[in-house]
Amino acid sequence: MLDIHEKPEPTTHDDPITSDPREFASRVNSWMPHDLMLIDAWFPLAHSFAVGKKPVRRAVYSQPFFLWREANGNVIAAETHPNDMLAATKSEYTDADGRYPVIEKYGYVWGWLGNPDNAAPEHIPSLPYLPEDGGLPLHMLGTVRFDCCAPLSLENLIDLTHADFIHADVVGDEKMDKETVEVFHDSETITMVRTCVNKSVAPIMKVFGGVRDDVQQVRQVIRIYLRSHAAIAYGRFSPGDNVQLFHPCVPETRDRTRLDYAMNTSNVKKTNPFRYMMPKASYKVSRQDSSMTSPQSPRYMQPEKRKDLHSPLDEAGQKYRVLMLSLAERQANGDYAYRDNVSADCSEIIGYDGK
Amino acid sequence: MTEAVWWAVARSEEVSADKPLNVDLGDQPIVLWRDANGVVRALEDRCPHRRAPLSLGCILGSGAIQCGYHGWTYDGETGRLINIPNLKGERKYPPVYKAKPFGVHESGGFVRLCADVKAPPPADDGDALPLSGTATVALQHEQYVDALFDDPSLLISIKGVRFSPYLFAELTEQEGQLMLERSCQWASPHWPAPFSSEFPLSLRIASDAVTGETDLTLLDDEFNLLLHATLAPVPAARGVTQVRWRAVLSPERSGLQSKIMGVGTPLKVHENIDGAALRVLKPSASIHANDLREKIAARSAPQDEVA
Ligand code: FES
Ligand SMILES: [Fe+2]
Numbered sequence: 001m002l003d004i005h006e007k008p009e010p011t012t013h014d015d016p017i018t019s020d021p022r023e024f025a026s027r028v029n030s031w032m033p034h035d036l037m038l039i040d041a042w043f044p045l046a047h048s049f050a051v052g053k054k055p056v057r058r059a060v061y062s063q064p065f066f067l068w069r070e071a072n073g074n075v076i077a078a079e080t081h082p083n084d085m086l087a088a089t090k091s092e093y094t095d096a097d098g099r100y101p102v103i104e105k106y107g108y109v110w111g112w113l114g115n116p117d118n119a120a121p122e123h124i125p126s127l128p129y130l131p132e133d134g135g136l137p138l139h140m141l142g143t144v145r146f147d148c149c150a151p152l153s154l155e156n157l158i159d160l161t162h163a164d165f166i167h168a169d170v171v172g173d174e175k176m177d178k179e180t181v182e183v184f185h186d187s188e189t190i191t192m193v194r195t196c197v198n199k200s201v202a203p204i205m206k207v208f209g210g211v212r213d214d215v216q217q218v219r220q221v222i223r224i225y226l227r228s229h230a231a232i233a234y235g236r237f238s239p240g241d242n243v244q245l246f247h248p249c250v251p252e253t254r255d256r257t258r259l260d261y262a263m264n265t266s267n268v269k270k271t272n273p274f275r276y277m278m279p280k281a282s283y284k285v286s287r288q289d290s291s292m293t294s295p296q297s298p299r300y301m302q303p304e305k306r307k308d309l310h311s312p313l314d315e316a317g318q319k320y321r322v323l324m325l326s327l328a329e330r331q332a333n334g335d336y337a338y339r340d341n342v343s344a345d346c347s348e349i350i351g352y353d354g355k
Numbered sequence: 356m357t358e359a360v361w362w363a364v365a366r367s368e369e370v371s372a373d374k375p376l377n378v379d380l381g382d383q384p385i386v387l388w389r390d391a392n393g394v395v396r397a398l399e400d401r402c403p404h405r406r407a408p409l410s411l412g413c414i415l416g417s418g419a420i421q422c423g424y425h426g427w428t429y430d431g432e433t434g435r436l437i438n439i440p441n442l443k444g445e446r447k448y449p450p451v452y453k454a455k456p457f458g459v460h461e462s463g464g465f466v467r468l469c470a471d472v473k474a475p476p477p478a479d480d481g482d483a484l485p486l487s488g489t490a491t492v493a494l495q496h497e498q499y500v501d502a503l504f505d506d507p508s509l510l511i512s513i514k515g516v517r518f519s520p521y522l523f524a525e526l527t528e529q530e531g532q533l534m535l536e537r538s539c540q541w542a543s544p545h546w547p548a549p550f551s552s553e554f555p556l557s558l559r560i561a562s563d564a565v566t567g568e569t570d571l572t573l574l575d576d577e578f579n580l581l582l583h584a585t586l587a588p589v590p591a592a593r594g595v596t597q598v599r600w601r602a603v604l605s606p607e608r609s610g611l612q613s614k615i616m617g618v619g620t621p622l623k624v625h626e627n628i629d630g631a632a633l634r635v636l637k638p639s640a641s642i643h644a645n646d647l648r649e650k651i652a653a654r655s656a657p658q659d660e661v662a
Contacts, residue, residue, distance in 0.1 A: 155405075161441040165426045174426060174440050292407045292424045299406040309403045309452055311439050313425075 013339055016187055016326035017319055024322060029307040031321045033151035033300050034254045036328050037061050039093075040114030040336040041227035042124050044248040045077070047141050047260050048107050048134045055081055059252045060113045063093065065100060067109055077102035077111045106246070107134025107141070107262060114336065123338055125225040127232060128347040128354075129244040129264050136262055140279045144259050144286035148297035150229045150251035151324060153259075156293050157231055157247060158222045158316045160194050166288045170281055172200040176215070183316045184349065186340040190323055191223040191349055192316035204281055205240045209274035216240055221350045222316070225342050226323055234350050241268045242355070243278065255297055259286065267355065359474040360565050361460060361467040363587035366487050366599050370395050370466055375420060377410035379591035380468065385457060386410040387466065388431070390418030395466050396431025399455035403436075409454065429454050464601050465587060484585065484601035490624040491597050494633075496590040499598070500567035501641035502633060503560065503586075504535060509633055512623045513573060513582060514616045515541055516556060519548040523557055526640050528647045533562045535640050539573070541612045556581070564651045571602075580605045581613050584622055600624050 018024050045058040045065055055068040055078075066078045077100040080087035090098050093113055101112035101119035106127050112119040130136070146153045156162060164174035176199035184191045196218040205211040216237050223232040230248035237243070244264040249257045261282055268275035310318060330336075347354070364378040365387055372389040377400050379385065384400035386409045400408045402422040412423035419437055421428045428438040434456035436448045458469035463480025464487060492499060492510075502509050504526055508518045516539050523536040538554035545551070559572040566587070573582040584602035591597045602622045608614055 159425065161425045164441065165423055178443070179441055291411060295408050295411075296406050299401070306403070308405060309436070311404075311427075311442060313439070313441055 013187070017185065017322050024318070025307075027322045027325055028310070028318045030325065031300070031308075032303065033149050033155075033324075034297075036151055036324055037251075037254075038227045038229075038324070038327055038331060040112075040118050040123075040331075040338075041229075042103065042110040042112055042119075043228055043250050044106075044108040044230055044260060045111045045250065046109045047143075047262075048104055048109055049138065049141070050260075051075055051109050057081070058111070058250075058258075060111070061251055062253050063091065063113060065111050067102075067111070075102050075104055075109050077109070104134070105132060106130040107136055108248075108260070118336060122341060122343045123227075125228055125230055125342045126344060126346045127246055128345060128350065128352045129234070130246055130262055136264055136266070139276055140263050140265055142261055142263075142279060142282055144261065144282055146249070146257040146259065146286065146290050146293055147255075148257060148290065148293035149255050149300070150249040150257040151320075152293050152297055152300060153249045153257045153289070154224050154229060154231060155317050155320055156289055157233065157249075158190065158192050158224060158320055159314060160192075160220055160222065161313050162289075162292070166292060167285050170204050170285055170288075171202040175200045176218075179313075181313055181315060183319055185319055185323055187323070187327070188226055188338060188340045188342050189223060189346075190226065190316065190320050191221065191346075193351070194218075194220045194222075196220075202237070202240070204278065205237065205274065208272075208277040209240055209268075210272060211237075211240045213239055219351065223346060223350055224320060226320075226327055228342075232346075232350060234352060236351065241265075241272070241274055244352075255301075359469060359471050361458075361469045361474070361477045362566055362589050363465040363467050363568060363599055364589050364597075365466040366489060366601070367461060367464045367466060367483065368487070369489065369599075372414055372418070375410040375412060375414060377408065378468075378597070379589075380470070381590045382592060383470075384408065384410075384592070385468065386420065387459075388414050388420060390414075390431050391416070392418065394431075395459045395461050396420070397457035397459045397468050398429060398431065398434050399457070401454070402427060403452070403454055432456065463585075465585075465599065480585075484583065484603040486603065486620070486622065487599070487601040488624060489597065489599050490626045491591070491595060492588075492626060492628060493594075494596055494628055495594045496567060496588055496596045499588045499596045500562060500569070501638065501644060502628075502636065503562070503567075503569060504533075504640040504644060505638055506632075506636050507537070507558070507560070509628055509636065510625055511571075511586070512625070513558075514619065514621045515543075515612055516558075516573065516616075517542045517548075518558065519551075519554060520639075521548060521554070522640060523554075526643055526647065528564075528651060529561070531564060531651055533564055533644060533647055535560050537640075543612065564648045575610075575613065579607075579609070581608055581616065582621055586624065598624055 043060050051067045055066040058065040066081050079094045079098040103110045163171050176196045178197040180195045182193045198215040199218045201216050219236040221234040233245040233247045235243040246262040252258045263279035265275040370387050376387045386400040387397050400410050404427050407424040412421045419428050426440040430437050434454040436452035458472045458474050460467045460476045464483025519538045521538045526535040537558045539556035555576050557574050562569040569586045571584040587599045588596045604621050
């Protein structure tokens with residue numbers, strides 16, 4: 001799909017985002033998200049509370065994961081259901097017993113898809129506002145699904161101008177005085193920071209959050225861990241409460257996405273209904289997103305001669321495409337190494353101060 | 356699908372300035388709406404930004420259409436991008452920033468589209484016939500038209516009329532149209548068609564060779580017009596056919612049977628087709644339809660090549 005001109009040096013690596021605008025554009029426009037399959041990654045397969053004695057079934061790129069707990073509470077992630085006597089042959093992703101590497105962290109069961117020898121805890125993304133040993137109340141957790149391929153869901157998320165149109169009734173419309181978008185990346189992550197000056201107040205904050213003003217100052221951060229298809233969505237609102245959402249998009253199949261979200265509203269006063277309503281907004285918001293990403297998805301399955309058109313506000317989405325393609329290209333060439341540490345605390349990058 | 360062909364993809368009353376309408380020309384989705392002057396506009400139903408259907412968006416007061424995803428806004432006539440609301444301030448966008456426009460022609464209560472924006476408009480139809488409807492049928496376009504030739508009762512009903520298996524005239528080509536005339540009876544008890552000496556009614560079916568847009572004319576045995584209808588089957592996604600139709604009952608109809616036609620709906624276009632009956636329907640009138648279509652196409656083709 002993409003040409004590699006030189007073999008990368010073992011120690012220093014070029015920025016996967018080329019500075020040549022024409023080459024950048026041609027990469028952006030070669031985007032076929034249905035063809036991407038990134039491995040050697042931890043996927044947040046289930047909320048910890050959802051895994052008990054009876055195996056539950058999950059999938060990543062149709063590869064089956066059966067999750068259950070042993071008597072001592074340890075989670076097992078297996079390729080076949082223990083009752084399945086006719087199980088097909090074992091994949092290369094599991095050990096001799098058909099087990100995947102598995103870890104519990106941040107209130108999730110993370111399964112490793114890739115070479116089991118490469119599974120390492122330091123490849124679990126840093127999620128600063130989720131308690132490491134989980135334990136968030138159930139009303140902050142939920143599951144929603146997107147009828148589209150996972151990278152489209154994430155591309156949707158990282159361009160927040162969409163929220164002003166399809167989620168206007170929840171988060172407010174596009175009316176504001178000024179909007180700036182900044183984008184940071186390394187080889188494993190992309191982070192978008194959107195700052196809005198005097199933006200229409202989110203209706204959900206007006207109705208449930210007790211915000212009386214008409215406008216608010218907004219700083220929204222989307223940080224995507226590329227391989228894990230997992231995103232942090234962090235919003236600071238003034239006036240208003242901060243929104244601390246973990247938004248993983250697990251590619252169950254190439255055209256369907258599972259989102260086991262955690263919206264940590266423990267920063268919101270117990271007497272404020274926003275604390276209980278905001279996590280529930282996901283049910284509405286995700287259907288609004290799906291209304292666009294679902295018809296989009298088949299339109300990204302086949303090569304397309306006509307290039308997508310872009311605006312300066314699409315910088316993050318375009319870079320997300322290029323970074324994903326470059327990881328895919330490296331993996332196609334047998335390079336599965338992590339060049340950047342995804343578990344290093346990202347509080348500073350996302351502007352999270354623990355409050 | 357030939358470029359300069361006009362397809363009746365909607366009835367006038369289906370297209371409004373309030374809500375965009377999604378229609379298909381085969382596998383090509385198209386969005387229709389009315390601009391501030393009431394003119395019907397048609398663009399490919401695909402936003403060139405991130406390929407979302409424009410029909411999920413809204414029509415602005417200016418008559419432009421705004422994509423519901425990130426708000427890109429397009430002019431209906433040219434398809435050109437005129438605004439990205441989040442990019443504050445006036446901007447000019449390069450001409451490649453556009454959605455694909457379609458030629459539109461509205462007349463006789465039908466909205467017709469042509470893939471070629473520069474195609475000469477089709478002839479006007481005159482006044483819109485007052486009765487109208489839309490039926491979506493799970494049958495391919497050519498099969499639909501052929502079934503109309505072979506046994507219209509599978510696709511339509513005319514109040515009080517029974518279509519017989521006999522023809523006054525088999526399918527022929529007349530001025531680029533495929534025409535036949537079917538013998539019909541009143542639906543009241545009568546001697547069965549195979550043993551009838553006379554048929555009191557005739558249904559003329561005249562179909563455009565390419566679009567299958569069909570004029571139906573029901574006459575009594577004194578050549579009085581009873582019913583006139585236009586049926587416009589258009590190929591839609593997944594082999595479905597969407598049929599827009601309009602009809603008028605002649606105001607002067609003599610005889611009890613023809614008067615009864617005015618009670619309720621005189622014409623019904625079926626949404627559901629009896630597959631078992633369709634499967635065993637033997638081709639008869641339609642047998643030569645394809646030969647005739649090819650003959651018509653061959654006659655017009657050399658001119659196209661010269662042009
Ligand atoms: S897809 Fe239409 S504005 Fe983005
Ligand atoms: Fe969204």
